[in-house]
Amino acid sequence: MQLTDxxxxxxxxxxxxxxxxxxxxxxxxxxxxxxxxxxxxxxxxVIELQIPFSEPVxxxxxxxxxxxxxxxxxxxxxxxxxxxxxxxxxHPIPFLxxxxxxxxxxxxxxxxxxxxxxxxxxxxxxxxxxxEEGEEYLRLCGEHGxxxxxxxxxxxxEERMRTLAGHGQGFIYCxxxxxxxxxKTEFDRPFNDYLARCRRATELPLAVGFxxxxxxxxxxxxxxxxxxxxxxxxxxxxxxxxPEAVGPFLAGLR
Amino acid sequence: xxxxxxxxxxxxxxxxxxHRQRPNVFWMEKLGATVVPVTTGSKTLKDAINExxxxxxxxxxxxxxxxxxxxxxHPFPEMVAWFQSIIGKEARQQILKSFGxxxxxxxxCVGGGSNAMGIFQGFLDExxxxxxxxxxxxxxxATGKHAVRLAAQDASPGVAQGxxxxxxxxxxxxxxxxxxxxxxxxxxxxxxxxTDLWERGRVRFEAATDQEVMAALDLTIKxxxxxxxxxxxxxxxxxxKEAGSLSPDQAIIINQSGRGDKDIFTIAHxxxxxxxxxxxxxxxxxxxxx
Ligand SMILES: Cc1ncc(COP(=O)(O)O)c(C=O)c1O
Numbered sequence: 001m002q003l004t005d006x007x008x009x010x011x012x013x014x015x016x017x018x019x020x021x022x023x024x025x026x027x028x029x030x031x032x033x034x035x036x037x038x039x040x041x042x043x044x045x046v047i048e049l050q051i052p053f054s055e056p057v058x059x060x061x062x063x064x065x066x067x068x069x070x071x072x073x074x075x076x077x078x079x080x081x082x083x084x085x086x087x088x089x090x091h092p093i094p095f096l097x098x099x100x101x102x103x104x105x106x107x108x109x110x111x112x113x114x115x116x117x118x119x120x121x122x123x124x125x126x127x128x129x130x131x132e133e134g135e136e137y138l139r140l141c142g143e144h145g146x147x148x149x150x151x152x153x154x155x156x157x158e159e160r161m162r163t164l165a166g167h168g169q170g171f172i173y174c175x176x177x178x179x180x181x182x183x184k185t186e187f188d189r190p191f192n193d194y195l196a197r198c199r200r201a202t203e204l205p206l207a208v209g210f211x212x213x214x215x216x217x218x219x220x221x222x223x224x225x226x227x228x229x230x231x232x233x234x235x236x237x238x239x240x241x242x243p244e245a246v247g248p249f250l251a252g253l254r
Numbered sequence: 255x256x257x258x259x260x261x262x263x264x265x266x267x268x269x270x271x272x273h274r275q276r277p278n279v280f281w282m283e284k285l286g287a288t289v290v291p292v293t294t295g296s297k298t299l300k301d302a303i304n305e306x307x308x309x310x311x312x313x314x315x316x317x318x319x320x321x322x323x324x325x326x327x328h329p330f331p332e333m334v335a336w337f338q339s340i341i342g343k344e345a346r347q348q349i350l351k352s353f354g355x356x357x358x359x360x361x362x363c364v365g366g367g368s369n370a371m372g373i374f375q376g377f378l379d380e381x382x383x384x385x386x387x388x389x390x391x392x393x394x395x396a397t398g399k400h401a402v403r404l405a406a407q408d409a410s411p412g413v414a415q416g417x418x419x420x421x422x423x424x425x426x427x428x429x430x431x432x433x434x435x436x437x438x439x440x441x442x443x444x445x446x447x448x449t450d451l452w453e454r455g456r457v458r459f460e461a462a463t464d465q466e467v468m469a470a471l472d473l474t475i476k477x478x479x480x481x482x483x484x485x486x487x488x489x490x491x492x493x494x495k496e497a498g499s500l501s502p503d504q505a506i507i508i509n510q511s512g513r514g515d516k517d518i519f520t521i522a523h524x525x526x527x528x529x530x531x532x533x534x535x536x537x538x539x540x541x542x543x544x
Contacts, residue, residue, distance in 0.1 A: 057415065
C-alpha cells in the first residue's frame, strides 16, 4: 500500500496519528534501535529517520548537535541505509527518510531512490529541495511509488501551497511556525487560520511539526491535523533520561 | 548600512573568525550591530551562514537577510554580483584613463567570490583580458588543510546552503573543514557564477599558500607602502609569480579587496614580531590590573 493510503487507513482508526523522528547514529545505532522499538510498541504510526548532514539549516540546536555528533563519530550514509533496511524489515509501520538534498545528490538521486525502495522506505522529506529544482527526484519517486513529501510553511501563499501539494504524496508536512526545529509553538488564532489554509489547499493528510512536545500540544491538533510530529522532544528525552523514557512519554501523548 | 539607515543589525560570525578578526568585531559593535559568535560546526563562515538562515526563517516578517558574498540561494548570488559590479566599472574607467588601454590580466582573491565577481564584471566581455581567481592554498593542497575548490581536484559538485557549486566535501556529501590564514577565504563553497565562468574557461583559478601570502605581504608593504588584507594578498602572490611574463607595455590589475589593518594580530603573530608581543603583554597587564 502506498503511504497516502496507509495513513488514511490508520487515521480511520484513531483521531490523530503520531509521527516520530530520530537522527540516525545519534547517540548510536544501538540506542536508535531501542528507541524505535519503544516507538513502535507505543503505537507510533510513522517514523522519520534523519540521515545526518553537516549543514542541517532547517534544524535548531538540538537536532543540529545530533547531526554533527553523528558525523563526528563516523556515521556513514551506507550504514544509515543498512540500519533503515533492518528497521523496515522488522517493524510493520512506514519509515521515511528525512535528510538534505546533498546526501541524495552525492549518492546519486536515482540510486538513492532505488535503494530506498528496495529496503522498504516509503517516502522522503527533503526540506532544502523545492519542487522546481527536483524534477528528477519527483519523477523517480513517482516511478518507484515513493512519497516525496512536500512542506508548507506559514509564509506559503495559498497558491504556493497548491503548487507544492500538486507535487506531493503521502501527506503534507506543515511547519507549525516560522523558524527551525525545536522551539515552542503557540497554537493560537493565527496558527488555526494557517492550518485552515493548509486544509483548503490539499486533500492530502496534514502532518504538523516543529515544537510539538506534550499531550496538550497533540490535543490542540486533534480535528485539525492528521499527524502530530514529535522531533526534538524525543531526542532531548533520550539525552536527559535515556532511551527507556521514550515509551512512557509517547504513551502519554494521546 | 544599518547604522546609516537606523536598522537593528545582527551579524553572525564564526567563533573562530570573531577571534581572528577581532578589530572588525570591535568596529561592527561600535556601529551598533550585535555580533553573535557561532560555535557550531567548523566555527567559521559556513556555520555563520547556516545560523543567519535559521534566524531569517524565524524572523522573516521583520528581517532582511544580507548575504556577505556571491553565494546562497537565488537571487542572492546575482544580487551581490550586481552590487559588487561597481568595482569593475570603476577599475575599467580608471585603467583606461591612467594607462590608455585594458589590462592584460586581472587578479582577485576568491573566498565566496564577491570581490572577484565585482572586479571581473568590468572585463568579462573583453576576450583579451585574462581573469585569475586565487584561492586559499592554506598549508598546501597536499595537506588537505586549504580552501581550494576550483584550482585543484579536491572539490566536487554538491548542493548546500541553497546553491549548487563545487564544494569541499567527502564521498557522503558531508562538508569538510577548511583552512586558511585569511578568515574571508576559509569557506567550503564558491560562487556558482564563478564556477560557471571557470567551467567555460573564462576565469583561471590558482591557489596561494599561507606561507606565500606572508612573504608577498612583507614584499608589498616594503615595496609599495600599502598593507593589503590577508585575503587580498592571495591575489598579490599570484600576480607576483606571473608578472615576469608580461611585456613592458602590458599592465595588470590586482584587486585589493580590503586593508590589512583588521589582520594586525594575525600578521604580527605570523611575523613573530617581538615588540608587538611585548606591547600586547603590557596592555594585558594594564587591563588585568583593573
Ligand atoms: C578583505 C576581504 N577580501 C576578500 C574576502 C573574500 O570574500 P569574497 O571572495 O566574497 O570577496 C573577504 C571576506 O571576508 C575579505 O574580508
